Structure formats: structure tokens, C-alpha cells
Amino acid sequence: MPFAKILMSIGATLGISAGIAGALSLFGLSFWNCFLLIFVLHFVAFGVLNYITGIITRYKMRVLAVQELEVINNQSVPVQCAKCNEPSMVPVIVGRDDNEYECVYCNAINKIVISAEAVLPTTPVATDVENTDDILQRQIKKLEENE
Numbered sequence: 001m002p003f004a005k006i007l008m009s010i011g012a013t014l015g016i017s018a019g020i021a022g023a024l025s026l027f028g029l030s031f032w033n034c035f036l037l038i039f040v041l042h043f044v045a046f047g048v049l050n051y052i053t054g055i056i057t058r059y060k061m062r063v064l065a066v067q068e069l070e071v072i073n074n075q076s077v078p079v080q081c082a083k084c085n086e087p088s089m090v091p092v093i094v095g096r097d098d099n100e101y102e103c104v105y106c107n108a109i110n111k112i113v114i115s116a117e118a119v120l121p122t123t124p125v126a127t128d129v130e131n132t133d134d135i136l137q138r139q140i141k142k143l144e145e146n147e
């Protein structure tokens, strides 16, 4: 914070304290006692305000992080590494032809080719297809092992 801003801030704090203390002294209270009390209360009030603002900011950051994860999750596709055949969940951007990822199992750089085809909607019968959450869990475990 520049020096001029600090001086203005201290000036405002002293001015407001003096103003309120002056008003209270009209009711027979001691000016200096009121001035000191209000001066100290300033810092308490700003401390509480900063604390509450911090909580709100952290909450908003968390909501944003969750939304970001949801977006990444919604735009991820399960793919198999072209070299080692291990499945991975990889975020892709539809419409771009440079979607690539590095396999966490063999470190091979894979390029993802997106192709679309139309099918008639059906109800899946097979239940032995690997769950995308399981693929993600295994990927995370492998990344943690590499750290």
C-alpha cells in the first residue's frame, strides 16, 4: 500500500473516531475515553469484517473449483492408450484437432481423434463395461505413485 494511502486511512480512522467521540461528548461522556474506545473498535470491526470476507471468498472459490471440475468431468472421455492399452479419462475440446494427452502408465503422447456417428437409442444390456469412476480412480492412484 502506498504511503499516501496509509496516511489517508489513518486520517480517516482518526477523523471518524474524533467525530463520533465529539458527538458522544455532547451527551456528557469523556471525549478521550470515547475516542480511544472507538479507535480500538475500528480495528476489531475491520478484523471481523476481514474474517467474514475471507470466509465468503473461500466459499466462492470452492464453488468455482467444483464448477470447474464439473465442466472438466462433463468434457472428459474414456480412451485407451494406443501404446499400452490402459484406459484413461481425458478432457477433450470438441472441434479441435489437437486434443492430446500423456499416458500416466507408459508416458506415451496420445492424440485423440474424435469421430461422431448416429445410432438409435437403446438400453444398455451389458453391465461388465468398466465404470468411468474406476478408470479415474486408477489414473489418480498411478499419478500419486509417480510423485
Ligand SMILES: [Zn+2]
Binding pocket: 081, 082, 083, 084, 085, 086, 103, 104, 105, 106, 107, 108
Ligand atoms: Zn500408455
